[in-house]
Amino acid sequence: MLYTLIPFLPLAAFLVLGLGGTRIKEQAHLVAVPAVLLSCLLSISAFTEVASGSVISVPLYTWLTSGNLDVHIGLYIDRLTAVMLLLVTIVSSLVHIYTIGYMHGEPGYARFFSYIALFTFSMLMLVLADNLLQLFVFWEAVGLCSYLLIGHWYERASACSAATKAFLVNRVGDFGFLLGLLLVWYSFGSLNYHDIFPAAHEAANQTINLLSPLGGNWDVSLFTLIGLLLFTGAIGKSAQVPLHVWLPDAMEGPTPISALIHAATMVTAGVFMVARLAPLYNLSPVAMQVVALVGAATMVVGATIALTQTDIKRVVAYSTVSQLGYMVMACGLGAYASGMYHLLTHGAFKALLFLGCGSVIVALHHEQDIRRMGGLKDKLPVTYWTFVIGSLALAGFPLTAGFFSKDAVLVAAWLSGPLGQALAVLGLLTALMTAFYSFRLVFVTFWGPSRVDPHHADHIHEPSRTITVPLLILAVLSILTGYLGIPSFLEPVFSTGGEHSGEHGAAGLGIMIAATLMGLAGIAGAYYVYVLNPDLPDRFARQWESLYKGSLNKWYVDEAYDRAFVKPTMMAASELWKRVDVEVIDGAVNGVARGVAWSGWLLRLVQSGQTQHYALAMAGGIVVLVTMLILF
Amino acid sequence: MAELFFGYFAGVIALTAVLVVALRNPVYSALALLVLFFHVAGLYVTLHAEFLAAVQLIVYAGAILVLYLFVVMLLNLKQDDRYHHQWRIAAFVCVPLLLEFLVLLAGNGVAPQSSPLTAEQTAAASDNTMAIGTTLFTTYLFPFEVASLILLVAMIGAIILAKRDIGEGGQT
Amino acid sequence: MTFSPGDLFLILPELLVITAACLVLVLDPVLSSSQKDGLAWLSLGTLAICMGLIASQMNHAASAFGGIVIIDAYACFWRLLLCFVAGLTVLLSHTYLREERLYFGEYYGFVLLSLSGMMVMVSAADLLTIYLGTELMSLSLYVMAGLKRSEPRSLEASAKYFVLGAFSSGILLYGISLLYGATGSTRLPAIAAAIAGRSLDDPLLLAATVLLAVGFGFKLAVVPFHMWTPDVYQGAPTSVTAFMAVASKAASFGAFLRVFVEGLGSLKANWSAIFLLVCIATLVLGNIVALVQTNIKRMLAYSSIAHAGYALIGVVAAGVAGTQTGEANGITAVMLYLALYAFMTFGAFTIVAMLRKGGLDGDEIEDFSGLAARHPLAALLMLVFMVSLAGIPPTAGFIGKFYVFMAAVEAGLTWLAVLALVFAAISAYYYLRIIMVMYMREPDPLTAASPRLIMSPALSIVLACAVAGVVFFGLYPSPLVNLAGHAVLTFK
Amino acid sequence: MTVPISYYLILSAIVFLTGVVGVLIRRNIIAILLSIELMLNATNINFVAFSEYLQDMGGQVFVFFALTVAAAEVAVGLAIIIALHRAKDSINIEEFNLLKW
C-alpha cells in the first residue's frame, strides 16, 4: 500500500543519515526534507481518502506470537489518525525546513536531521498503530527521540540531565501504561483495537479485587483500572500534573525540537491515546473523572507558573503544559473531539510560538532570558508579527484558531455536567492567565526599551528565509485551522460519546463571550502591567512574595521530588549496597571462608610434630571406636 | 596347680611389664624386659608350646634384647629423667581403654569356641616342635618365604641406615 | 596342605619381582657408578614383564598354597596397579636420586621388595600372610623414607614412620590374635564361615574388629590414625613419598577390603559404622587442614588423607548397601578411586620432585610462583593434576568421585555424599591455590635462587603416563570401570 | 588345664596396654621400642593361649612369624636410632619435631 510510505520515508531518511551521516554532513537536509515533504503529501492524500468515509488498514508483519499473545504490526488510518497524520507531517515538514536555517553550521547537523526523521517515523507509527503494543512501542520510541534531541547538545550538563529527567519521568508513566496494556491483554486476550473495542461492552461490569494479595476485598471496575493505568502513561507523556516536570526542562533541546516534539506532536500523544481508547474510557466514569481533574489541575498549575518565568522558552513550555491540561480535561469530560480540535490548533500556534522564540534566540545569539530582550519588534518584524498571531491564538482572541478550539473545549465542559461546569470556570480563569502571560511575553520581548547585550544589539537581524517561511505558514495555519470543522469531522470516531458539538445553545454563547472577555482582559492586563507601569511587576512580587516565589520556582515540585524520590533512592541504593551486599551477604560468604580457614589453623596445631601425640591420637581413636561399638 | 603356675607367671609378667615402662634407665628397662621374656617362655611351656618357649628365649632374650643393650651401651645414653609431658592425658586415654578391654575380654564371660584340651589331646600334642615344623613347611610355606624377605630387608636396611660413610656422591 | 609347581606359576610375578630385587641388591656393589642405571632398567623390565603376566592371569581365578594366596581378578587389578606405580617410581627415582645425590643401587631393590610385600598383601587370603606382606612393605618404606641421611627431616620422617608403624602393627597383630581366638583361624574364608550369623555381641569380635580397623586405618592414613602422614610425606625423599602415597595406600586398601568384606563380611553393619565415623572425620580434617598448609608435600599429604576419606565412602557404601550389586558397586568405586588417584597423585608428586630450589627440593608452595611463565608445560600438567585431585571434570578425579558418590547414593547415604561433596568444594580451594600461585603470581625477585625444574626423558615418560591416565580415564573411564567391575565379580 | 582363657586374655591385655602406655609416655626411643616389644609379647601370649584352647597349630605358627618380624623391626629400628643419634646426638623423641603443622 502506498500509505505505508508515510512513516517509512522518514525512516529511510533516518537510516541514510544515521549510517552515512558523517559523510553527508551539511547536505543532510537534502535527504530529510524531501522525505518528510513526500510523506506529508501522502498524508494529505490519505486524509482525503479517509474523509470520503473509508478506513484504511495495512497489515505489515507479525511481530511476536506466544500462546495467545499475538502481536502484529500494522497501519490503521481512520479520521482520528488522519488528522494526526496531517498535524505531524505538516509541522514536521515545517520544522525540518526551519531547521535548515536554525541549525546551520552546527556540528551535529546531520545527526539532528536523522533524529527528527526518526522522531517523525516513530510519531507516525504511533498514530498509525492498530494495536496497543505498537502504540506502546512507538510511544517509547518517540520518548527516545525526545531524549536524544533534548540531549542534542550533549556537551551541556543541563541538557543531559534534562534529557535523562525526561526519559525517567516518562518511564514512570510508562510503567502504568505497560501494566494497563497487560491488563487489557489479560482481559481480552488481544491487544488489537478491533478486537478490544467490540468486546469492551460485554466486559463492562467486571471487577478486579485489588487487595487479593493481602486477603482483602476491594473490587475495582476493570475499565477504571485499565483507564487509570493507561492514563498514567498519558500523564507522563503529555506532561500532566504531577509528572509535568520534565517538559519545561526539555527546553534545553534545540528550539525546533521544542516546537515539534514538546509542543505540537509528541506531548499530545497522551491526548491522542485517550481519544483513541475512548471506547474503553467511556465505560468508566471514575477514570474519566480522574482524567478530567488531572487535566484541569495541569491547566491551572501550568498557567500559574508561566506567569512568572523569565526564560522565553519556559514561558511557552508552561503554557504548553497548561494547554495540554485543557485537552486532557476535554477528553476526561467526554469531549474527545473538542480535545482533539484543541490539540490540532494548539499544534499549529504553539509550533509557531516556539519557532518564533527560536528566531528571537538565534537573532540574539542564544539569549533566552526575556529580561535581556525588549524592543525587538522593529528589528525582527516577521518574527514579531507571527509571534503576535501565535499569542493571539493562544490567548483565545476571537477568530483565531485558538479561540474556536478553546471555546469548544469550554463549552463541551460546561455541557457535560456539574463537574464539567466547575472545571469550565477554572478553564475560564486559566484563559485569563493564558492571555496575560502570553502578552507579557510579547510586550517584554518585543516592546519597550532594548535590554539586549550591547555586543549583539547592533547586528540583530531577521534570520534566513528557511526560518521565516515556516513562521509565516504556521501563522496562516494558526488562524486557518479554526475554520476547518475538525470537531464534526472527528465526530464519527467518537460517536459513542455524548457530545453534540452542534447544539451549543445559550450556554455555549455565554461561555464564548466569557472566554473572549477573559482573553481580552488578560491582554489588557498585560498591557497595563508591562507597558504602562513597568515597575508594577516588582511591586507585586514584593507584596505577594511567597506566591511569587512559588510560581517562579514552579511550586517547588522538582525540589519535592528530589527530596521524596531521588535522594532517598540514591541513599537507599548506596546504603543497601554497603549494608546488605557488602556486609551481610559478602560478609557471610567471606565469614564462612574465614571460619573454615581459621578452623584449619586450629586443627593444624594438633599436628604438633610430637610422635607420641600421634600415638596418643591413635589410642584415643581406639577408645572412641570401642566405646561407640559398645554403646550402640 | 595350673592356676598356681599361671598366677606366678602372670604376676611376674605384669610386674615386669610395668617396670619396663616405669624404670627410667633404659638399661634397667631392658633387664626387666628380659625377666618378662623368661616368664613368658614359662607360660608358653604351660601352654604346651615348648618350641616357642625355646625360640622366645633364644631369639628374644638371646638376640633381640642383647641387641638393645648393645645399642644402649653404644650410644652411651644418659638416664631418661622425665616421662613425656603428655603422660596425664595418656593415662586419661589408657585407663578407659584398659577398662574397656577388661570388660570385653573378661567381664562378658569369654567362651572359647572349642573346649579346653583334654588329657588325651595334650598327650597327642606332645610333639610340639615337629608339628610346628610340618605346618611351617607345608601350609605356611609361602609366608615363610615372605618372612625371609622381611629379614633380608631388615638386614640391608639396617646396613644402609646405620652405615657411617655418607659422603656426597660417595659410592655405596 | 601341599603346594604344586602350578602355585609357583601363579605367584610368578611376585617371584620375578623378588628375583629382580635380589639381583639388584647383589649387582649393586659390583657395578660401577656409571653402570647403575642398568639397575633401574632391570627393575623396569621386570615390572613390564610382571604386568604382562598379571594381565594374562586376570581371567583365571585360582588359589595357591592351600588357599593362602588367591590370584583372582581382584588381586590382579591391584597387582597391576602396584606394578605400574612401582614402574613409575623407578622412572621418577632414576632422575630424582641423581639430583639428590643419593646413589643407592639398593634403592631399586627396596622399591621392588616393598612392591612384593604389597603384592602379597593384595593377593593373600590369610591374615598371617597379609600381616607379613604389610611388614615387608612397611619395613622397606621405613628404610626408604630415611634414605636421605644427610637431611635431618628425612631421618626424622623415617623414625616417626617407624615408631608409629611398629605401634600400629602391634595393634593390628593384637587384633588378629583376638580374631584368631574368636574364630579359630586366620584364613579369611574360614573366618567368614565362623562368624556368619554372629554379631558384635561377642566381645572378642568387637575388640578384634576395632583393632583391625585401627591397624588398617593407620596404613590407609585415615583420621585419627593419619597423623604420621604429613610429617613422613614431607620428610621423605619425594620419589619415596610418591610411592608411599600411591602404592602403599592402594595395597592397604586392597588388603583392607579383602579382610573386611570377605573376612568380616557378616559384621558389615558394625564396621561400616566405624568407617562412617572415620570417613567423616577424615573428610573434614583432611580437607580443612590442607587449606592452611604452606609446604606442598604436606598439603598433598593432607590431600591424600582426604582422598582416603573419599575412598572410604565407597567402603561404607559397600557396608551399608543392602544388595549384592550395591556392595559390588561400592567396592568397584573404591578400586576405581584408588586407581585414578594413583595417576593424579603420582603426577603431582613428580612435578614436586622436579622442582628444585638450589640443591634442595622446591617443595614450598611459594616456590611454584610464576611456574607457568617459566615452564608452561609443567605448569599445565600440574594444573591438570590439581584439577583432577579437586575432582573437576573432565579429569579422572571426577570419575573417581562420581562412582564413589554413586555408590553412596545407591546405598542411601545421600547425606554423606552431600557432606563429602561440600568438602570436595572446600578442597578445591587448596588445589586452586597451587594453580593460582603458578599462574597468577610472579616469583619473588628477592629470593636469590629461583626454583628450576629438572628434566629428563624418564620424567617425561612418568608425566606422560600420569597425564595420559588422568585425561584418558577422565574422558573415557570405561576400560577401567569394566576392569574394576569385573574384578569385583570374582572377588566374592 | 583349668585356667580359663579369659585369664590369659586379661594378662595379655594388661601387658599390651602397659606397652601402649610405654609408647605414649617414654621419651627415649629405645624405651619406646621396648614398649612395643611388650605389645608384641602380649599378642604372642594371646596366640599361644588360643592355640592351646583351639587345638590349632596356626596360633603358634603365627607367634613364630611374629617373632621373626619383631626381630626384623628391631634391626631396622635400632639402625634408625643409631642414625638419629649420629645426626642429633640424642634419641629423645620429643626433640625430633622439625616436621610439624
Next chain:
Amino acid sequence: MTHSFPWLTLLIVLPLAGAVALCFAKDTSVRLIALGITAADLLLSLPLWWLFDASSGSMQFNETALWISTPPIHYRLGLDGISLPLVLMTTMLMPLCVLISWRSIDQRIRSFMAMLLVMEGAMIGVFAALDFVLFYVFWEAMLIPMYLLIGVWGGPNRIYAAVKFFLYTLVGSVLLLVAILVLYFQSGHTFDIVQLSQAAVPASLQFWLFLAFFAAFAVKVPMFPFHTWLPDAHVEAPTAGSVILASVLLKMGGYGFVRFSLPMLPDASIAFAPLMITLSIVAIIYGAYMALAQTDLKKLIAYSSVSHMGFVTLGLFTFNIQGIEGAVMQMVNHGITTGGLFLCVGVIYERTHSRQIADNTGLTTPMPRYATLLVIFALSSLGLPGTNSFVGEFMVLAGTFIWSKLATALASLGIILAAAYMLWMIQRVAFGLPSAPVLSALRDLDRREMATLIPLVVLVFLIGIFPNPILTRMHASVNQVLARTSVPTAATAMRAENQLLPAPTNGDSLAMETPRP
C-alpha cells in the same frame, strides 16, 4: 530426527581441537587462528538455524554413543528450540571475544586464546548435552578455564574474584551432582535427560532435588542472595571473560531451570514457584538498586545483570508460554546486550585503564562512534521497545501478569530503575564534556572494534524488530516443558495454599484461557 551429519560434535570438537592446535602455532598467528576457529564454528552453527524443524518439540540433530556402560552414560547431544538460540548466541559471541582481546591481552596470548576456545567447546556442550552426566561434565569443565581467565588476565583484585567465582559455583554444582545421582536411582536408572524429563519422581523427593538443583542454578543465574560473586568476577575479569560470564555462563543457570528443574521436578517447581518469583522480584529491584550505587562501570553492568536475570527466573516460574518463552528470549537478549556493554567497557578500559565512571566522562566528543554504540546497548539494556530486551521483558511481564498482577507491578519497577541507572551512566560517560584532557585525545573505534560491536548492534535491532523467528522455533519445545508443569488441579490447590503471591484465579473470573475472538 537423526541427522547423519554430526553437527553438534563438530561444534564442540572444533574449538577444543583449535585449543590444542594453538599450542603448536606460531606466536604471530595465534590470534588469527583463534579468530578463524571461532568464526568457523559460527559458520558451522548457522545452518542449524535453518535446518531446525520448528514444528517439532523434540530434540534435533541428535547424536548418541555409549560412553560408559556401567552405569549407562551416553554421549548424547541434541538441540531443541530452547537450546538452539543459546548455542547460536554462544558461537556468535566467541569471535567477538577473540576480536576484543586482540590487543588488550598482550601476555600469554596463546593460553588466553586456548582458554577461550576451551570455554566455547564446553559452553556449547552444556547447551547441547542430553545426558545429565555429560551435561555436568561440560558444566564443570568451564570452571577452570574461567578461573584462569579471571585470575591470570584479570584486574588488580583478580585472585580474590577468581577464587570467589570458582568456589561459589562449585559449591552450588556439587549439590547438583548429588541430585543427578539421586534422580538416577529414583527414575529408572537413566541419565537421559529426555527420559528424565518424563519420569515421575515422588513429590517429597522432588522437594530436596529442587533445592539441590536450585543451589547450582541459582548461583549461576545468579539469584538474589547468591549473587555477590558476580560483581567481583565481572569487574576483575578481562573483557572477553566478562562477556562470556555475562552472556553465556549466566544463561546456564536459567537454562538449567528450564531444562531440568521444570520438567523433571514439576511438582516441586510449582510448590517453589512463589519463593522463586519472590526471589526473582527481589533480584530485579535489588539488583537495580545496587547498580544505582555503583561508580565502577563493570560493577554497574554486573548488578544490572542481576536485575535482568531476575526476569529470566521470573518468567520461568510463571508456567505459561509467554513467561517461559520470554525468559528464554531474555536470556538471549541479555547475552547480546550485556555482552555489548561489556565490550564497550573493554574498549574504553583499553584506552583509559580505568573503569571508574568518573574517569571516563564526556566520551561523545572524542569518540562519537563509540558513544553511539554505548548508548544503543544501554538503551537496549533498559528495555527500550524496538530493541531486543524489550521483547523478552515484555513477554516475561505478560507471563507474570497471568500469574500475579502484584508481581508484575513490582517487576515493572525494575524497568524504571533500569532506566535510571543506565541513563545516569550514559549521562556521565557519554554526554557532557571530558573531565580530563587525556580523554579528549582518545581515538575513536577502529575497524576491528567496530567489527566487534556492530554484529551485536545489528542483533539488538534485528531481534527487537523481528523476534518471531526465534519464538516460532521455541513454541513446540516450550510447550513440552509446559505439558509437565501445567499439572492439574492437585498442584494448583497446593499452590493456592502455599502462595506468597496470588494466583490469577482468585478474585476475578477473567480466564486467560478464553480469549475473545
